[in-house]
Amino acid sequence: MARSLPEAEPVESAGDGLRSICNQPGREVEVFALRADEEPESLDRLAAAVAAARQTTWLTVPTLRPGTVEAVVGAAGLELLHRSEWFMTTDLTAHPQHAPAAPYEREVRTEGPVTVVSLHDSSGEVAARGTIAVVGADAIADRIETDAAHRRRGLGRAMMSALAEAAVAQGARTGLLIASEEGQRLYSSLGWRHEADVLIARGPVVPSNQ
Template sequence: MTKIESGLIRRWLDGWTVARSLPEAEQVEPAGDGLLSKCAQPGREVEVFALRADEDPDSLARLAAAVAAAREITWLTVPTLHPGTVEAVVDAAGLEVLHRSEWFMTTDLTEHPRHEPAAPYEREVRTEGPVTLVSLHAPSGEVAARGSIAVVGDDAIADRIETDAAHRRRGLGRAMMSALAEAAVSQGARTGLLIASEEGQRLYSSLGWHHKADVLIARGPAIPAIG
């Protein structure tokens, strides 16, 4: 494989916007270059996702130029099998690279390992429409770990998986992912999709998730409006 399929990126983005209650992503012109999500977060007002950076480097150059010229703070997220080439393109456009080594990962959720949270932690699962929120609570009641997963068709997109620093190395990440996978399968999902930080890659790999591509994330400087 010399590229990551654009359809896989689209499927992940469909679920990611649902997980975060964001509007449906918009197509970036020329058609097929990428998709744009209005995140409306301080320092991350808009995010553009490249769909075919590996098969058409010119498409990435167009997206990078548009991000560099944006008047809102805009991020550019690029799944790729050629991160060195991608970094050269975004550098040439004047973008600031934020993350170089995130991973796009997938798994068969029906075969996901099962792990219960160790005592004395307790699990809380709450499903709101297509999104399931899982939290693991310490005896004091504080949230020791949390995460969410959004089901869209046969896919489930895991997002915002976090373990509090004071509760790490106690198997909570494994218990969290187990609970999310179980909830997604109960809603008809089969394929899990996520973008993993460097910190999460070892955990997900140990649970059977597979690396499909690197992900490079860059940011353009906002250009203030004139007048």
């Protein structure tokens, strides 16, 4: 929803995961594992399906057993892209509030369940941007970005504050996100909790001689 993609659909083995059509170069499809730890066989099935896919497909796996997941995707012949991302949650109603320091100004645009926040510098250029999508009582923060020239000025904290405020205004209580290694310290400092590691693998892998 945050990226205006078609609604994800269950994969063939009901409950194993969800399949999303992304239509991005190198990421045509993404499969999200739902119970890799609870039922390890489900991850075997998903990894095999991704290895046999006709389109470039990402397999995203939240887990408390990253070593086990890495072994499974490797055995299936998938390419491991990311092994250090985190799935994080927070109580949005208690989220710290931080306003952007001068000369930055905040722009908030909401369309349906999706809010986009932009922070502009004195020339009007976008210095930071982020998105949050509300689904029931949950809100998913996505694509939180600060331009390299404007980092270390508190814009990340101001961005997350604005996104949380907008989501709560739409009835959300729980925030969800997948944090890159670079973002983990920021989100942790704002009270977001690490719930699971996230490993991302890609397939099918084309041999280098083809």
